Amino acid sequence: MQLDEHHRQRWEAELLRVHQHAWARALRSASLIASARREQPCPWFAALELDQGRDSWQAQAQECVQLAEWDGLQAPSELQACLKLPELAWPEPERLVQAAERWLPGFATELCKQLAAWSALGSQFVNRIEQEVVEGPVDPWRSLALEARALTLERMGEVDRALEAWDQAQSMERPRVRIQAAALAWDCDREEHWWLWAGRFDGSEPEWRSVQWLVPHLRRRRARRCSSQLPLPGQRLLRDCPPALMQLAMALE
Amino acid sequence: MEPVPELQLAPVSTRWQDWFRSRSPREILSRIAPGDPLRLRPRIGAFLEQRALLLEADAMQLRALALVARAAVRYRGQPELDLWLLDRIREAAEELIEDPQRSTAEASAFELLGRPLGLDPQGLRRATERFNRLPELDRQAFFGLVLRGKALESMSKEHNECATELARRARTVLLLFLEHAAGQGRLETSHATG
Numbered sequence: 001m002q003l004d005e006h007h008r009q010r011w012e013a014e015l016l017r018v019h020q021h022a023w024a025r026a027l028r029s030a031s032l033i034a035s036a037r038r039e040q041p042c043p044w045f046a047a048l049e050l051d052q053g054r055d056s057w058q059a060q061a062q063e064c065v066q067l068a069e070w071d072g073l074q075a076p077s078e079l080q081a082c083l084k085l086p087e088l089a090w091p092e093p094e095r096l097v098q099a100a101e102r103w104l105p106g107f108a109t110e111l112c113k114q115l116a117a118w119s120a121l122g123s124q125f126v127n128r129i130e131q132e133v134v135e136g137p138v139d140p141w142r143s144l145a146l147e148a149r150a151l152t153l154e155r156m157g158e159v160d161r162a163l164e165a166w167d168q169a170q171s172m173e174r175p176r177v178r179i180q181a182a183a184l185a186w187d188c189d190r191e192e193h194w195w196l197w198a199g200r201f202d203g204s205e206p207e208w209r210s211v212q213w214l215v216p217h218l219r220r221r222r223a224r225r226c227s228s229q230l231p232l233p234g235q236r237l238l239r240d241c242p243p244a245l246m247q248l249a250m251a252l253e
Numbered sequence: 254m255e256p257v258p259e260l261q262l263a264p265v266s267t268r269w270q271d272w273f274r275s276r277s278p279r280e281i282l283s284r285i286a287p288g289d290p291l292r293l294r295p296r297i298g299a300f301l302e303q304r305a306l307l308l309e310a311d312a313m314q315l316r317a318l319a320l321v322a323r324a325a326v327r328y329r330g331q332p333e334l335d336l337w338l339l340d341r342i343r344e345a346a347e348e349l350i351e352d353p354q355r356s357t358a359e360a361s362a363f364e365l366l367g368r369p370l371g372l373d374p375q376g377l378r379r380a381t382e383r384f385n386r387l388p389e390l391d392r393q394a395f396f397g398l399v400l401r402g403k404a405l406e407s408m409s410k411e412h413n414e415c416a417t418e419l420a421r422r423a424r425t426v427l428l429l430f431l432e433h434a435a436g437q438g439r440l441e442t443s444h445a446t447g
Contacts, residue, residue, distance in 0.1 A: 004287070011286045011318060015278060018319040021348070067323060070277045 019068060020103040023076050026061045027103075030082045031096035058083070076103070150181070159188050167196070269334050273325040282322035291338060293317050300342050305392035307381040308349055316345040350385045372434040380433035384426060394419045395426035 068075040078099040150165035166181035185193035272284045320341045367374035397403040409416040
């Protein structure tokens with residue numbers, strides 16, 4: 001009987017942790033959106049969060065609040081406040097980050113770097129990030145520092161240094177990094193880099209999901225380029241695609 | 254090597270509605286945790302084997318149970334239960350790889366495995382954390398050649414990869430373990446004896 005009670009407590013503690021992680025993720029999405037609202041124009045990945053995430057974010061937050069209630073818990077007030085929009089003003093992104101940190105310590109480090117990387121402070125922040133790249137002893141924060149540096153350089157318009165930074169970051173084998181790197185290469189018509197990153201999608205499940213994630217963004221970017229008379233990267237970048245990129249090619253046709 | 258138990262899925266596939274009938278994840282958890290009626294444990298074993306991952310099965314099961322309970326509220330039978338459960342297991346693995354310190358398994362497999370072999374459990378833990386983030390082919394090479402003792406030639410055919418390259422990958426991973434676990438284990442022993 002005692003053993004059963006002991007097991008029950010462990011299961012419920014884990015469920016609580018899963019609830020809290022979901023809250024942290026929802027707060028993360030909220031902070032990205034809140035920050036992007038303040039920082040227009042925002043770089044492409046923030047725009048992507050906005051484009052694909054507004055409805056799904058609200059559904060995600062709504063679900064967090066509801067499931068917590070059904071389990072006799074209370075979701076963070078910051079999350080509940082965001083759901084009352086547009087009547088109320090959005091909380092400051094930093095406040096949402098702090099709330100996320102409460103449920104998933106260390107998680108906010110990533111957010112702070114991302115937020116800084118695409119805020120007006122990006123160019124100042126790059127030095128701190130450089131320092132972390134050199135000194136950071138622990139994965140996955142080291143890879144996040146590399147990623148944030150690449151984002152910052154990209155935002156500063158330093159394409160060559162950004163591509164180099166992406167190259168360093170993608171060695172950490174995070175699919176998200178590869179997508180962002182591929183997108184920058186596509187945007188800047190850097191064929192060699194495009195193949196370096198996009199050509200490495202191998203069709204495995206996580207990679208495939210990543211490619212699907214990339215498609216709508218590239219399609220929009222292409223449309224923007226068409227309307228602004230900018231030269232298109234050209235279909236040569238998509239010739240002889242690996243199988244996992246075929247959908248990408250078709251979507252861009 | 255212990256064979257992966259065969260999955261008996263038919264009864265599970267037809268009974269999920271009974272277990273998932275609630276709005277409260279907590280209530281669902283109280284139905285699916287005791288006795289593992291969804292047979293998560295063998296599914297997890299097969300998943301870890303197939304993906305060549307070194308994660309504690311207890312921690313995986315605990316996390317997967319909680320994720321299933323939370324997601325069950327909105328499950329309506331699509332995709333098929335087996336696939337849906339596999340997604341939860343994958344999610345649990347991703348979370349534990351991303352955030353390994355949060356694993357709550359009680360009896361650490363690293364203690365059980367490391368101590369008798371003279372390896373430092375903490376070093377072993379760090380090495381496996383890094384291992385799980387390596388490219389899949391590196392992990393498969395190490396799993397196949399070092400842990401499972403498969404023949405290089407058959408591994409080469411199975412993965413359609415040059416034998417030398419596979420051996421190189423396995424060796425790199427082996428060095429990672431030696432560097433983290435054995436090195437610190439030796440240090441620890443010399444401190445203890447010296």
